[in-house]
Amino acid sequence: MSDASSSSSNVTKRHTIEVAQQTVQYDPQDKTLLNSLEKANIEVHYHCRDGFCGACRVTLLTGKICYPNGEPLAFVGENEILPCCCIPVSDVSLSID
Numbered sequence: 062m063s064d065a066s067s068s069s070s071n072v073t074k075r076h077t078i079e080v081a082q083q084t085v086q087y088d089p090q091d092k093t094l095l096n097s098l099e100k101a102n103i104e105v106h107y108h109c110r111d112g113f114c115g116a117c118r119v120t121l122l123t124g125k126i127c128y129p130n131g132e133p134l135a136f137v138g139e140n141e142i143l144p145c146c147c148i149p150v151s152d153v154s155l156s157i158d
């Protein structure tokens with residue numbers, strides 16, 4: 062039996078990111094959602110890129126993300142996420158203000 066457990070399989074999958082009327086692919090090699098957005102030339106504000114400042118905050122409209130390195134310290138509202146330190150675990154759609 063393979064040691065690639067099913068619990069981690071969603072973390073290593075490609076997922077679709079819908080944002081600003083575009084569809085972008087999340088590639089696990091991107092490591093963060095922010096990197097995928099930047100690769101697609103989608104502008105997101107950022108500062109620390111480490112979950113501290115909250116500058117990168119966007120609204121998660123649908124889908125699920127996770128924070129592989131633990132919950133970030135920056136304050137986020139109920140449907141807000143920090144793309145600098147999260148990855149999608151399903152297809153997601155985002156709203157960038």
Ligand code: FES
Nearest residue numbers: 108110115117145
């Ligand atoms: S860039 Fe600072 S929390 Fe994302």
